[in-house]
Amino acid sequence: MDVEIRHLRAFAAVARCRSFSHAARELSITQPALSRTIAQLEAALGARLLDRTSRRVEHTDAGAAFLPQAERVIASFDDALGAARGRATLRLGFSWLLPAPWAQLTISSFEESTGASVTLVRTDDPVQALQQGSVDVAVVRGDAARPRPVRTVPLYDEARYAVCARQNPLAGRDHLDWADVRHWRLVVNTLTGTTGPWSWPAEQRPTDIVETANYDEWVETVAAGRGIGIVPETARHRTPHPALRFVALTNAPPVPVSLIHLPDGPRSLVRRFIDSSLATARS
Template sequence: MDVELRHLRAFASVARCRSFSRAAEELLITQPALSRTIAQLEDRLSVRLLDRSSRHVELTATGAGFLVHAERVLATMDQALAAVSRRVSLRLGFSWLLPDPWAQRTISRFEESTGASVALVRTDDPLQALRQRGVDIALVRGDVDVPEGARVVPLADEPRVAVCSENCELARIGRLAWTDVHRWPLVVNTVSGTTGPWSWPADRRPDRIVKTANYDEWLETVAADRGIGIVPEVARRRTRHPALRFVPLTGAPPSPVGLVHFPDAPGALVRRFLEAAVAELPR
């Protein structure tokens, strides 16, 4: 017999609700579609499962017996799907410091709604990991060149702050204007940094650039007083380093943060994560 799970779910819902209209609402389908599905099931079984009237719906004796087996089948299938979901994960690539509390809330919402998990993949170059399909979604900061065919979901703009060594003169001055950054040696994370020579017009760029290849190198180079750094404000709240001082930066453009993915990545999981990500954005 060509009986499908949708037939069993429709029948179990009507039997539980004792109403086609309430069951249709529960299943998120129209009442005529639900009626057709029940009619198909009864036709394929060649039995009458429900007694219908204008006021109520009741199970026939055959329907009551069939319901026991249908609910057992559905419960077993739900258990099987849940077991598979717990073994499914979505890989989120990032280079440093996920935005908070957005990241934690997004991950919780996604995992609770899907049963899948999020694997956090720390990598110096999230976009390269995305190109190589080492991650499903990449969290990126700053203005970046995304891979061809990839899509970007903007999340927010993060304010910038300056950071310097405790021995730097800037620590004593206590504030810095964006237009004056060029007066200082600038330490740049060339792989995943959000600020570099490209952030200013050619005639306003810092004269001295100290290049590093990742966040840890950048942090320790600034701490060693090789130059100052510019970083999203999240670093001030999350970084504890005795040799560093964070300094207010006035007039700086914000740093964009977003999610990058390929449309052909595991569609349902990526879509559900993006929905959770947008839902957790500050209003």
């Protein structure tokens, strides 16, 4: 069987989402159809690319080696289509929950002013995605140092909120002070989270920590009453979970929202997207 671009897209989506159900929604196909497509690809390559467990999907060693190559092929294919159609494409990476309405306003303004299109690419590691060439620019949160030659363009700051299960005693309060978070069990998303023990000075850090591997696990762990979480304000508006309650944080440092890009990317498009992003952030 020949390997087609749909096979690569299916594998890349599952590898990014670490979930067949989430990847199927992203690709707008049924989960059985997605499973068949992955099985066809593994059969054609003669290698198992993904390990499925009851909790999540992980790529095998072969899958980890194949993923960046598959993403490069997908990116080249999309670029070729864009060139043939006379319309350039900019790939915007993000790890979770694009800031609203900033993202929608920026994308609309950029596409209207340039005639180019924006393709959204969810990735667990935006820096790695840039370096592998699978995105042109990415939205990131936090102030972590990034390796050269990655460039950072600050946009604006988001307020932090505490979040807890509705039966948690915190749910009845109207605020929580940042210094008092250490007295609560803290649920941390180790993959893409913006708040963890590292967010406090050593002598003020929470010590009772529950670690989760991604945003979905984090949400359900907090909803199950295993502890409280800390999130940027975007999550307050974009996580309509009936079991969660959001509580204002006082004296909490904000979460910086930035764009990252490489200096040798598609400069004119990236530059114009940055200009649109900054204009939206200032408005």
